[in-house]
Amino acid sequence: AQKVTQAQTEISVVEKEDVTLDCVYETRDTTYYLFWYKQPPSGELVFLIRRNSFDEQNEISGRYSWNFQKSTSSFNFTITASQVVDSAVYFCALSGSTGANSKLTFGKGITLSVRP
Amino acid sequence: GAGVSQSPSNKVTEKGKDVELRCDPISGHTALYWYRQSLGQGLEFLIYFQGNSAPDKSGLPSDRFSAERTGGSVSTLTIQRTQQEDSAVYLCASSLAPGRAQLRRNYGYTFGSGTRLTVV
Numbered sequence: 001a002q003k004v005t006q007a008q009t010e011i012s013v014v015e016k017e018d019v020t021l022d023c024v025y026e027t028r029d030t031t032y033y034l035f036w037y038k039q040p041p042s043g044e045l046v047f048l049i050r051r052n053s054f055d056e057q058n059e060i061s062g063r064y065s066w067n068f069q070k071s072t073s074s075f076n077f078t079i080t081a082s083q084v085v086d087s088a089v090y091f092c093a094l095s096g097s098t099g100a101n102s103k104l105t106f107g108k109g110i111t112l113s114v115r116p
Numbered sequence: 117g118a119g120v121s122q123s124p125s126n127k128v129t130e131k132g133k134d135v136e137l138r139c140d141p142i143s144g145h146t147a148l149y150w151y152r153q154s155l156g157q158g159l160e161f162l163i164y165f166q167g168n169s170a171p172d173k174s175g176l177p178s179d180r181f182s183a184e185r186t187g188g189s190v191s192t193l194t195i196q197r198t199q200q201e202d203s204a205v206y207l208c209a210s211s212l213a214p215g216r217a218q219l220r221r222n223y224g225y226t227f228g229s230g231t232r233l234t235v236v
Contacts (some may be wrong), residue, residue, distance in 0.1 A: 035224055045207065047224030066181055078192040091159065100171045102214040106132065 001028045004094050006107035013082055014115050021077040021110050028054075031097040034068065034075045039089040051075060057078065080084030082114045118142075120210050120228035128234045129198055137193040137231045143211030147217070148191050149225065150175075152182060154204035162206075165191060166213065198235045205230040 013019045025034065036048040043113040049059060051068050059066045063080045079086055089111050093104040119141040127133050141148050152164040162173040165185045176182070180199075184189040195202055209225040217223050 033218070037224075037227075043205070045209075045227040047226065049220050050224050052218075068147050097165055097214070097218060099147075099214045100164070102147065102211075102217075103161045103163070103164050103172060103175075104159075104209075108158045112161075 002029075002032075002096065004092050004095050004105055004112050006092055008110045009108070010111045010113070012113045012115065013083060016081050017114075018078060019082050019112065019114075021079075021090050021112070023077065023107060025073050025075065025076045025092070025094045027094060027096070029101070030094045033095045033097070034035035035093040035095070036066065036075075036077050037091045037093060038080040039091065039109070041088070045091070048077075067073045079112075081084075082112075084114050084116055087112060098114050099107075120208055120226050122206075122228035125229065126232045126234075127224050128236060131235055132197055133197045133231065134194065135198055137192045137195075137206050137233070139193070139208030139210075139228060140191050141189065141191070141208070142226055144190075144212070145199060145210035145224075145226075146188060146213045147211040148185060149209045149211075150180065150191070150193050151207045152204045153207060153230070157204075159207070162193070194236060195233075198233075200235045203233055205232050205234045 005024045032053045034051045038046045065078045067076045089109045091109045092107045095104050148165040152160045163183050164172040167188045168185050180196045183193045187204045207230045209227045211217050211225040
């Protein structure tokens with residue numbers, strides 16, 4: 001069975017602070033995919049990133065960066081110089097590699113509030 | 117269409133009534149997933165379609181829930197004899213077939229805006 005744990009439930013920061021959202025996963029698959037989605041107050045889930053299990057290279061996209069560590073089964077997300085528009089619920093998710101195993105298993109989500 | 121379309125966006129129904137929720141995926145996306153998001157339960161998987169067949173129905177919570185997909189496109193999720201615990205946001209996502217999706221770098225499933233179901 002697959003499992004995603006987002007131990008932090010709510011985080012509040014002041015604008016321009018850096019913030020890291022933690023994600024730990026469990027899977028027996030040797031090939032799998034990790035995702036982060038953002039859900040702003042409007043409610044729609046917005047795709048941010050997918051990382052393949054065989055690619056441990058970290059990713060940076062503007063103020064966003066992701067740290068994938070297979071040794072600790074973690075896929076953490078850092079927002080640098082946070083902005084009010086970053087306020088949202090962030091979900092980490094995991095899927096397998098086969099069709100029947102392609103569904104996303106989500107963590108409970110982290111509510112991030114960025115105060116001006 | 118350009119995105120995943122779900123209708124209605126909001127539905128209020130009386131306990132015991134049947135409801136149908138519709139999902140129109142992105143053209144060309146053969147994989148389609150239904151999820152439910154309720155307070156305290158997070159995002160729960162309901163069912164996965166590849167084309168018109170459903171290889172994974174493991175998330176359907178009871179036999180009151182059923183779904184179908186016709187023509188490899190539009191999908192309908194039906195809830196019979198609705199109960200108050202069915203109140204939630206029902207989300208649909210679509211994707212290229214898993215084998216093709218995996219070949220693309222940084223490819224994610226596209227979600228619709230959801231249907232907010234309230235059972236009174």
